[in-house]
Amino acid sequence: MAQSDTVTRILDTAEALFAEKGFAETSLRTITGKAKVNLAAVNYHFGSKKALIQAVFARYLDPFCEQFNAELAALEKRGSVTLEELLEVLAKTTISVPASKGSLSVFMRLLGLAYTQAQGHMRRYLQEHYGQTFTRFTNQLKLCTADLPDAERFWRIHFMLGSVVFTMSSLDALRDIAYNDYDEKTRIKDLVARLLPVVTAALKAPVPEPLVASD
Structure with a gap:
Protein backbone atom coordinates (compact mmCIF):
# COMPACT_ATOMS: atom_id res chain seq x y z
CA MET A 1 0.00 0.00 0.00
CA ALA A 2 1.32 3.44 -0.88
CA GLN A 3 2.30 5.66 2.02
CA SER A 4 -0.35 8.26 1.19
CA ASP A 5 -3.02 5.53 1.20
CA THR A 6 -1.93 4.47 4.68
CA VAL A 7 -2.15 8.04 5.97
CA THR A 8 -5.58 8.52 4.39
CA ARG A 9 -6.90 5.28 5.90
CA ILE A 10 -5.65 6.23 9.36
CA LEU A 11 -7.19 9.71 9.09
CA ASP A 12 -10.53 8.41 7.77
CA THR A 13 -10.76 5.87 10.57
CA ALA A 14 -9.68 8.31 13.29
CA GLU A 15 -12.16 10.94 12.07
CA ALA A 16 -15.09 8.52 12.20
CA LEU A 17 -14.16 7.08 15.59
CA PHE A 18 -13.45 10.46 17.21
CA ALA A 19 -16.83 11.74 16.03
CA GLU A 20 -18.62 8.61 17.27
CA LYS A 21 -16.89 8.01 20.61
CA GLY A 22 -15.02 11.23 21.47
CA PHE A 23 -11.31 11.96 21.64
CA ALA A 24 -10.47 10.64 25.10
CA GLU A 25 -12.57 7.51 24.62
CA THR A 26 -10.89 6.53 21.34
CA SER A 27 -7.55 4.82 21.76
CA LEU A 28 -4.84 4.51 19.16
CA ARG A 29 -5.22 0.74 19.44
CA THR A 30 -8.88 1.03 18.45
CA ILE A 31 -7.94 3.21 15.47
CA THR A 32 -5.16 0.91 14.28
CA GLY A 33 -7.37 -2.16 14.63
CA LYS A 34 -10.18 -0.71 12.55
CA ALA A 35 -7.79 0.85 10.00
CA LYS A 36 -5.88 -2.45 9.76
CA VAL A 37 -2.49 -0.84 10.34
CA ASN A 38 0.01 -1.29 13.14
CA LEU A 39 0.77 1.23 15.88
CA ALA A 40 4.18 1.88 14.36
CA ALA A 41 2.49 3.30 11.26
CA VAL A 42 0.56 5.84 13.36
CA PHE A 57 -8.89 18.88 11.67
CA ALA A 58 -6.26 20.18 9.26
CA ARG A 59 -7.72 18.14 6.39
CA TYR A 60 -10.80 20.36 6.43
CA LEU A 61 -9.55 23.59 7.95
CA ASP A 62 -6.52 24.08 5.69
CA PRO A 63 -8.54 24.23 2.44
CA PHE A 64 -11.39 26.03 4.23
CA CYS A 65 -9.12 28.84 5.45
CA GLU A 66 -7.41 29.14 2.07
CA GLN A 67 -10.75 29.61 0.31
CA PHE A 68 -12.28 31.75 3.07
CA ASN A 69 -9.29 34.11 3.10
CA ALA A 70 -9.65 34.55 -0.66
CA GLU A 71 -13.36 35.30 -0.24
CA LEU A 72 -12.67 37.76 2.58
CA ALA A 73 -10.01 39.50 0.47
CA ALA A 74 -12.54 39.97 -2.31
CA LEU A 75 -15.04 41.46 0.15
CA GLU A 76 -12.43 43.76 1.67
CA LYS A 77 -11.54 45.16 -1.75
CA ARG A 78 -15.15 46.22 -2.20
CA GLY A 79 -15.04 48.33 0.93
CA SER A 80 -18.41 48.42 2.64
CA VAL A 81 -19.76 44.93 3.38
CA THR A 82 -23.16 44.06 4.81
CA LEU A 83 -23.67 41.49 7.55
CA GLU A 84 -25.76 39.39 5.18
CA GLU A 85 -22.95 39.33 2.58
CA LEU A 86 -20.34 38.38 5.16
CA LEU A 87 -22.36 35.51 6.60
CA GLU A 88 -23.32 34.29 3.14
CA VAL A 89 -19.64 34.02 2.20
CA LEU A 90 -18.97 32.10 5.42
CA ALA A 91 -21.83 29.71 4.69
CA LYS A 92 -20.86 29.23 1.04
CA THR A 93 -17.27 28.41 1.97
CA THR A 94 -18.32 26.04 4.74
CA ILE A 95 -20.45 23.85 2.49
CA SER A 96 -18.22 24.03 -0.60
CA VAL A 97 -15.01 22.69 0.95
CA PRO A 98 -14.86 18.87 0.73
CA ALA A 99 -14.96 17.27 4.18
CA SER A 100 -12.55 14.43 3.28
CA LYS A 101 -14.19 11.00 3.23
CA GLY A 102 -16.58 11.93 6.02
CA SER A 103 -19.49 14.30 5.77
CA LEU A 104 -19.68 17.93 6.83
CA LEU A 113 -16.15 18.14 20.68
CA ALA A 114 -12.96 20.22 20.44
CA TYR A 115 -14.61 22.84 22.62
CA THR A 116 -16.74 20.66 24.89
CA GLN A 117 -14.19 17.99 25.78
CA ALA A 118 -10.99 18.58 27.73
CA GLN A 119 -8.82 19.19 24.69
CA GLY A 120 -6.77 22.24 25.63
CA HIS A 121 -4.15 21.37 23.05
CA MET A 122 -6.84 21.43 20.37
CA ARG A 123 -8.01 24.92 21.23
CA ARG A 124 -4.39 26.11 21.24
CA TYR A 125 -3.80 24.43 17.90
CA LEU A 126 -6.87 26.03 16.35
CA GLN A 127 -5.83 29.45 17.62
CA GLU A 128 -2.22 29.12 16.48
CA HIS A 129 -2.98 27.80 13.00
CA TYR A 130 -6.34 29.35 12.16
CA GLY A 131 -6.71 32.25 14.57
CA GLN A 132 -5.58 34.77 11.96
CA THR A 133 -8.46 33.80 9.66
CA PHE A 134 -10.95 33.92 12.54
CA THR A 135 -9.64 37.36 13.56
CA ARG A 136 -9.96 38.59 9.98
CA PHE A 137 -13.57 37.43 9.94
CA THR A 138 -14.40 38.93 13.34
CA ASN A 139 -12.86 42.27 12.31
CA GLN A 140 -15.24 42.40 9.36
CA LEU A 141 -18.08 41.29 11.61
CA LYS A 142 -17.25 44.11 14.01
CA LEU A 143 -17.60 46.64 11.20
CA CYS A 144 -21.01 45.14 10.32
CA THR A 145 -22.21 45.21 13.93
CA ALA A 146 -20.64 48.45 15.14
CA ASP A 147 -23.51 49.12 17.56
CA LEU A 148 -22.82 45.99 19.58
CA PRO A 149 -20.56 46.19 22.66
CA ASP A 150 -17.51 43.96 22.27
CA ALA A 151 -18.57 41.57 25.04
CA GLU A 152 -22.05 41.22 23.54
CA ARG A 153 -20.55 40.52 20.13
CA PHE A 154 -18.33 37.82 21.66
CA TRP A 155 -21.36 36.01 23.05
CA ARG A 156 -23.40 36.36 19.88
CA ILE A 157 -20.59 34.98 17.72
CA HIS A 158 -20.52 31.90 19.93
CA PHE A 159 -24.32 31.63 19.97
CA MET A 160 -24.12 31.70 16.18
CA LEU A 161 -21.37 29.07 16.09
CA GLY A 162 -23.32 26.92 18.53
CA SER A 163 -26.41 27.05 16.33
CA VAL A 164 -24.43 26.20 13.20
CA VAL A 165 -22.44 23.38 14.81
CA PHE A 166 -25.53 21.79 16.38
CA THR A 167 -27.60 22.06 13.20
CA MET A 168 -24.90 20.77 10.87
CA SER A 169 -23.70 18.01 13.19
CA SER A 170 -27.30 16.81 13.59
CA LEU A 171 -28.01 17.10 9.88
CA ASP A 172 -28.88 13.46 9.19
CA ALA A 173 -31.26 13.23 12.15
CA LEU A 174 -32.91 16.56 11.33
CA ARG A 175 -33.37 15.54 7.70
CA ASP A 176 -35.05 12.31 8.81
CA ILE A 177 -37.39 14.20 11.14
CA ALA A 178 -38.27 16.74 8.44
CA TYR A 179 -39.01 13.94 5.97
CA ASN A 180 -41.02 11.77 8.37
CA ASP A 181 -43.01 14.57 10.00
CA TYR A 182 -43.37 17.05 7.15
CA ASP A 183 -42.67 14.99 4.02
CA GLU A 184 -39.83 17.39 3.23
CA LYS A 185 -36.55 16.45 1.58
CA THR A 186 -33.89 18.92 2.70
CA ARG A 187 -30.67 19.69 0.85
CA ILE A 188 -27.73 21.32 2.60
CA LYS A 189 -28.10 24.51 0.56
CA ASP A 190 -31.80 24.68 1.52
CA LEU A 191 -30.87 24.30 5.18
CA VAL A 192 -28.27 27.06 4.91
CA ALA A 193 -30.83 29.34 3.24
CA ARG A 194 -33.05 28.86 6.29
CA LEU A 195 -30.26 29.17 8.84
CA LEU A 196 -28.71 32.38 7.49
CA PRO A 197 -31.62 34.74 8.30
CA VAL A 198 -31.87 33.23 11.78
CA VAL A 199 -28.23 33.87 12.71
CA THR A 200 -28.33 37.25 10.99
CA ALA A 201 -31.34 38.27 13.07
CA ALA A 202 -29.61 37.04 16.22
CA LEU A 203 -26.61 39.26 15.55
CA LYS A 204 -28.88 42.23 14.82
CA ALA A 205 -31.17 41.77 17.82
CA PRO A 206 -31.39 44.62 20.35
CA VAL A 207 -28.97 44.47 23.26
CA PRO A 208 -30.87 43.30 26.37
CA GLU A 209 -31.08 45.43 29.45
CA PRO A 210 -28.39 44.61 32.04
CA LEU A 211 -29.49 41.92 34.45
CA VAL A 212 -29.79 43.08 38.06
CA ALA A 213 -28.48 40.61 40.58
CA SER A 214 -31.00 39.73 43.28
CA ASP A 215 -30.13 40.17 46.93
Whole structure:
Protein backbone atom coordinates (compact mmCIF):
# COMPACT_ATOMS: atom_id res chain seq x y z
CA MET A 1 0.00 0.00 0.00
CA ALA A 2 1.32 3.44 -0.88
CA GLN A 3 2.30 5.66 2.02
CA SER A 4 -0.35 8.26 1.19
CA ASP A 5 -3.02 5.53 1.20
CA THR A 6 -1.93 4.47 4.68
CA VAL A 7 -2.15 8.04 5.97
CA THR A 8 -5.58 8.52 4.39
CA ARG A 9 -6.90 5.28 5.90
CA ILE A 10 -5.65 6.23 9.36
CA LEU A 11 -7.19 9.71 9.09
CA ASP A 12 -10.53 8.41 7.77
CA THR A 13 -10.76 5.87 10.57
CA ALA A 14 -9.68 8.31 13.29
CA GLU A 15 -12.16 10.94 12.07
CA ALA A 16 -15.09 8.52 12.20
CA LEU A 17 -14.16 7.08 15.59
CA PHE A 18 -13.45 10.46 17.21
CA ALA A 19 -16.83 11.74 16.03
CA GLU A 20 -18.62 8.61 17.27
CA LYS A 21 -16.89 8.01 20.61
CA GLY A 22 -15.02 11.23 21.47
CA PHE A 23 -11.31 11.96 21.64
CA ALA A 24 -10.47 10.64 25.10
CA GLU A 25 -12.57 7.51 24.62
CA THR A 26 -10.89 6.53 21.34
CA SER A 27 -7.55 4.82 21.76
CA LEU A 28 -4.84 4.51 19.16
CA ARG A 29 -5.22 0.74 19.44
CA THR A 30 -8.88 1.03 18.45
CA ILE A 31 -7.94 3.21 15.47
CA THR A 32 -5.16 0.91 14.28
CA GLY A 33 -7.37 -2.16 14.63
CA LYS A 34 -10.18 -0.71 12.55
CA ALA A 35 -7.79 0.85 10.00
CA LYS A 36 -5.88 -2.45 9.76
CA VAL A 37 -2.49 -0.84 10.34
CA ASN A 38 0.01 -1.29 13.14
CA LEU A 39 0.77 1.23 15.88
CA ALA A 40 4.18 1.88 14.36
CA ALA A 41 2.49 3.30 11.26
CA VAL A 42 0.56 5.84 13.36
CA ASN A 43 3.66 6.81 15.30
CA TYR A 44 5.70 7.11 12.10
CA HIS A 45 3.22 9.31 10.24
CA PHE A 46 1.85 11.36 13.14
CA GLY A 47 4.03 10.86 16.21
CA SER A 48 1.26 11.04 18.82
CA LYS A 49 -2.49 10.92 19.34
CA LYS A 50 -2.58 14.70 19.76
CA ALA A 51 -0.88 15.17 16.40
CA LEU A 52 -3.33 12.72 14.81
CA ILE A 53 -6.31 14.69 16.17
CA GLN A 54 -4.81 17.89 14.78
CA ALA A 55 -4.21 16.27 11.39
CA VAL A 56 -7.87 15.24 11.22
CA PHE A 57 -8.89 18.88 11.67
CA ALA A 58 -6.26 20.18 9.26
CA ARG A 59 -7.72 18.14 6.39
CA TYR A 60 -10.80 20.36 6.43
CA LEU A 61 -9.55 23.59 7.95
CA ASP A 62 -6.52 24.08 5.69
CA PRO A 63 -8.54 24.23 2.44
CA PHE A 64 -11.39 26.03 4.23
CA CYS A 65 -9.12 28.84 5.45
CA GLU A 66 -7.41 29.14 2.07
CA GLN A 67 -10.75 29.61 0.31
CA PHE A 68 -12.28 31.75 3.07
CA ASN A 69 -9.29 34.11 3.10
CA ALA A 70 -9.65 34.55 -0.66
CA GLU A 71 -13.36 35.30 -0.24
CA LEU A 72 -12.67 37.76 2.58
CA ALA A 73 -10.01 39.50 0.47
CA ALA A 74 -12.54 39.97 -2.31
CA LEU A 75 -15.04 41.46 0.15
CA GLU A 76 -12.43 43.76 1.67
CA LYS A 77 -11.54 45.16 -1.75
CA ARG A 78 -15.15 46.22 -2.20
CA GLY A 79 -15.04 48.33 0.93
CA SER A 80 -18.41 48.42 2.64
CA VAL A 81 -19.76 44.93 3.38
CA THR A 82 -23.16 44.06 4.81
CA LEU A 83 -23.67 41.49 7.55
CA GLU A 84 -25.76 39.39 5.18
CA GLU A 85 -22.95 39.33 2.58
CA LEU A 86 -20.34 38.38 5.16
CA LEU A 87 -22.36 35.51 6.60
CA GLU A 88 -23.32 34.29 3.14
CA VAL A 89 -19.64 34.02 2.20
CA LEU A 90 -18.97 32.10 5.42
CA ALA A 91 -21.83 29.71 4.69
CA LYS A 92 -20.86 29.23 1.04
CA THR A 93 -17.27 28.41 1.97
CA THR A 94 -18.32 26.04 4.74
CA ILE A 95 -20.45 23.85 2.49
CA SER A 96 -18.22 24.03 -0.60
CA VAL A 97 -15.01 22.69 0.95
CA PRO A 98 -14.86 18.87 0.73
CA ALA A 99 -14.96 17.27 4.18
CA SER A 100 -12.55 14.43 3.28
CA LYS A 101 -14.19 11.00 3.23
CA GLY A 102 -16.58 11.93 6.02
CA SER A 103 -19.49 14.30 5.77
CA LEU A 104 -19.68 17.93 6.83
CA SER A 105 -21.87 16.84 9.74
CA VAL A 106 -19.05 14.60 11.01
CA PHE A 107 -16.58 17.46 10.94
CA MET A 108 -19.01 19.77 12.73
CA ARG A 109 -19.44 17.12 15.42
CA LEU A 110 -15.66 17.06 15.83
CA LEU A 111 -15.54 20.85 16.02
CA GLY A 112 -18.09 20.82 18.80
CA LEU A 113 -16.15 18.14 20.68
CA ALA A 114 -12.96 20.22 20.44
CA TYR A 115 -14.61 22.84 22.62
CA THR A 116 -16.74 20.66 24.89
CA GLN A 117 -14.19 17.99 25.78
CA ALA A 118 -10.99 18.58 27.73
CA GLN A 119 -8.82 19.19 24.69
CA GLY A 120 -6.77 22.24 25.63
CA HIS A 121 -4.15 21.37 23.05
CA MET A 122 -6.84 21.43 20.37
CA ARG A 123 -8.01 24.92 21.23
CA ARG A 124 -4.39 26.11 21.24
CA TYR A 125 -3.80 24.43 17.90
CA LEU A 126 -6.87 26.03 16.35
CA GLN A 127 -5.83 29.45 17.62
CA GLU A 128 -2.22 29.12 16.48
CA HIS A 129 -2.98 27.80 13.00
CA TYR A 130 -6.34 29.35 12.16
CA GLY A 131 -6.71 32.25 14.57
CA GLN A 132 -5.58 34.77 11.96
CA THR A 133 -8.46 33.80 9.66
CA PHE A 134 -10.95 33.92 12.54
CA THR A 135 -9.64 37.36 13.56
CA ARG A 136 -9.96 38.59 9.98
CA PHE A 137 -13.57 37.43 9.94
CA THR A 138 -14.40 38.93 13.34
CA ASN A 139 -12.86 42.27 12.31
CA GLN A 140 -15.24 42.40 9.36
CA LEU A 141 -18.08 41.29 11.61
CA LYS A 142 -17.25 44.11 14.01
CA LEU A 143 -17.60 46.64 11.20
CA CYS A 144 -21.01 45.14 10.32
CA THR A 145 -22.21 45.21 13.93
CA ALA A 146 -20.64 48.45 15.14
CA ASP A 147 -23.51 49.12 17.56
CA LEU A 148 -22.82 45.99 19.58
CA PRO A 149 -20.56 46.19 22.66
CA ASP A 150 -17.51 43.96 22.27
CA ALA A 151 -18.57 41.57 25.04
CA GLU A 152 -22.05 41.22 23.54
CA ARG A 153 -20.55 40.52 20.13
CA PHE A 154 -18.33 37.82 21.66
CA TRP A 155 -21.36 36.01 23.05
CA ARG A 156 -23.40 36.36 19.88
CA ILE A 157 -20.59 34.98 17.72
CA HIS A 158 -20.52 31.90 19.93
CA PHE A 159 -24.32 31.63 19.97
CA MET A 160 -24.12 31.70 16.18
CA LEU A 161 -21.37 29.07 16.09
CA GLY A 162 -23.32 26.92 18.53
CA SER A 163 -26.41 27.05 16.33
CA VAL A 164 -24.43 26.20 13.20
CA VAL A 165 -22.44 23.38 14.81
CA PHE A 166 -25.53 21.79 16.38
CA THR A 167 -27.60 22.06 13.20
CA MET A 168 -24.90 20.77 10.87
CA SER A 169 -23.70 18.01 13.19
CA SER A 170 -27.30 16.81 13.59
CA LEU A 171 -28.01 17.10 9.88
CA ASP A 172 -28.88 13.46 9.19
CA ALA A 173 -31.26 13.23 12.15
CA LEU A 174 -32.91 16.56 11.33
CA ARG A 175 -33.37 15.54 7.70
CA ASP A 176 -35.05 12.31 8.81
CA ILE A 177 -37.39 14.20 11.14
CA ALA A 178 -38.27 16.74 8.44
CA TYR A 179 -39.01 13.94 5.97
CA ASN A 180 -41.02 11.77 8.37
CA ASP A 181 -43.01 14.57 10.00
CA TYR A 182 -43.37 17.05 7.15
CA ASP A 183 -42.67 14.99 4.02
CA GLU A 184 -39.83 17.39 3.23
CA LYS A 185 -36.55 16.45 1.58
CA THR A 186 -33.89 18.92 2.70
CA ARG A 187 -30.67 19.69 0.85
CA ILE A 188 -27.73 21.32 2.60
CA LYS A 189 -28.10 24.51 0.56
CA ASP A 190 -31.80 24.68 1.52
CA LEU A 191 -30.87 24.30 5.18
CA VAL A 192 -28.27 27.06 4.91
CA ALA A 193 -30.83 29.34 3.24
CA ARG A 194 -33.05 28.86 6.29
CA LEU A 195 -30.26 29.17 8.84
CA LEU A 196 -28.71 32.38 7.49
CA PRO A 197 -31.62 34.74 8.30
CA VAL A 198 -31.87 33.23 11.78
CA VAL A 199 -28.23 33.87 12.71
CA THR A 200 -28.33 37.25 10.99
CA ALA A 201 -31.34 38.27 13.07
CA ALA A 202 -29.61 37.04 16.22
CA LEU A 203 -26.61 39.26 15.55
CA LYS A 204 -28.88 42.23 14.82
CA ALA A 205 -31.17 41.77 17.82
CA PRO A 206 -31.39 44.62 20.35
CA VAL A 207 -28.97 44.47 23.26
CA PRO A 208 -30.87 43.30 26.37
CA GLU A 209 -31.08 45.43 29.45
CA PRO A 210 -28.39 44.61 32.04
CA LEU A 211 -29.49 41.92 34.45
CA VAL A 212 -29.79 43.08 38.06
CA ALA A 213 -28.48 40.61 40.58
CA SER A 214 -31.00 39.73 43.28
CA ASP A 215 -30.13 40.17 46.93
